[in-house]
Amino acid sequence: MTQDWTFPLATNLISAMIFFFLGILSKNFLDIVRKKNPVHYFWNEGLKSSINIIIPSLSKNYDEFSLHTGHSDLKAFAITSSLLSSFHNNADEIKMIEARYVLDRLDENIVLIGGPITNEITGEIMSNFKIPFSFEGHVLIDNYNNKKYEPKLDENGKILEDYAFILKTKNPYNNKNTLIIIAGCYGYGTYSGAKALTDYDILRKIKRNGTFKSIGLIVKSHIINGIPQRPFLIDSFKLE
Numbered sequence: 001m002t003q004d005w006t007f008p009l010a011t012n013l014i015s016a017m018i019f020f021f022l023g024i025l026s027k028n029f030l031d032i033v034r035k036k037n038p039v040h041y042f043w044n045e046g047l048k049s050s051i052n053i054i055i056p057s058l059s060k061n062y063d064e065f066s067l068h069t070g071h072s073d074l075k076a077f078a079i080t081s082s083l084l085s086s087f088h089n090n091a092d093e094i095k096m097i098e099a100r101y102v103l104d105r106l107d108e109n110i111v112l113i114g115g116p117i118t119n120e121i122t123g124e125i126m127s128n129f130k131i132p133f134s135f136e137g138h139v140l141i142d143n144y145n146n147k148k149y150e151p152k153l154d155e156n157g158k159i160l161e162d163y164a165f166i167l168k169t170k171n172p173y174n175n176k177n178t179l180i181i182i183a184g185c186y187g188y189g190t191y192s193g194a195k196a197l198t199d200y201d202i203l204r205k206i207k208r209n210g211t212f213k214s215i216g217l218i219v220k221s222h223i224i225n226g227i228p229q230r231p232f233l234i235d236s237f238k239l240e
Contacts (some may be wrong), residue, residue, distance in 0.1 A: 038203035040087055042168070049177075053081055053111045056118040057100040066135035072187030073114045074230075076194035080111060080182070083198050093192065107174035114190055115183035122183055129172045131181075134217050135167040138185045140165055144216060144237055151185045159223050162186050164193030164231075166217040169239055175224045192221035192231040202233050214239040 055077050077096065084094050097105065099121045106121070115135060116123030126134060132144035140149040140163045152161035164184035169176040182197070184190035196202050196219040206215065218234040 011212060019182045037198055037200070038207040039083070039198060041207065042197060042203050043084060044087070044128070045212045049109060050081075050095065051076045051084060052095050052097050052102060052105050053077055053084075053101055053121065054097055054102050054115060055119050057098045057120065057142055060082065072184075073118060073222040075180060076191045077113050078192075079198060080193045082145075107171065107177065109177045109179075110171065111180040111182070113194070115185070118187075119183075124179055124228060125172065125179070125181070131167060131169075133183075134236075137148060137181075140185050140189075140218070142216075142218060142235065144239075145235065147235075149185070149218065149220075149234070151189070158226075159186055159188055160191060161220060161222055162189035162228070163218060163220050163234070164189035164196075166193050166197065166219065167215075168212060169214045188221065188223050188228045189219075192228045193217075193219055195221075195228070196231040196233070199231065202231070206236050 005015060018047070023234075054056070056073055063188055081094060081096060097117050102110070102121060110121075112119055112122045116126050117135075131144065134141045134143055136148075137152060140148065141147070142165070149163040151159055151163060153159055161236055162185055164182065166177070169179055169183040172181040181195040188222070196217065201240040203212075206212070207219070215236060215238055217236045220234050221228040221231040223229070
């Protein structure tokens with residue numbers, strides 16, 4: 001007796017086509033959801049290709065390194081790189097580079113971790129190009145709105161509140177690429193700035209006013225027992 005394979009074959013083909021189209025639909029749906037996520041949107045806008053995360057140059061001496069760079073800068077890098085790796089198409093294109101080794105890559109997409117005291121590339125850009133932020137020692141100055149933000153310390157010099165600015169704009173070395181700076185008055189501020197860029201609520205508030213192509217942010221965090229708490233947005237403004 002000859003078995004008729006026509007029906008099961010047709011059924012399998014129809015099932016395969018249904019799953020194929022469902023796969024396409026689900027992928028498109030997930031892409032839409034990701035794009036609506038303000039955290040994903042902030043980091044994807046203008047950062048399609050390779051990304052260089054530039055950290056302060058590390059000292060060969062651990063104690064000196066701890067005093068100079070601080071653990072908060074490294075934590076800020078860890079948060080940023082982990083976030084980028086979670087949705088970037090090619091995690092191999094995300095590079096960590098010490099400031100002293102990055103001179104030949106400054107025209108690429110760059111994310112600067114740390115203020116001008118610890119990261120010499122941040123200092124160079126803040127000195128040589130017109131950006132809406134500066135520092136007087138550890139006091140953050142918002143040149144856009146002519147405001148100052150001074151960290152709060154207790155009588156023993158322990159930091160109780162710290163500020164950071166976040167700048168996203170065109171790379172002054174190559175306008176086709178993007179520059180992001182995350183810089184705190186102290187290391188706690190830098191860490192809090194990185195945390196703010198993973199915060200759905202903070203970035204959702206900003207996204208309501210438009211895109212993230214060129215923007216300045218100021219965030220603040222309370223420090224309790226040496227641990228930065230959840231940052232909150234102080235101000236944000238679009239840049240020309």
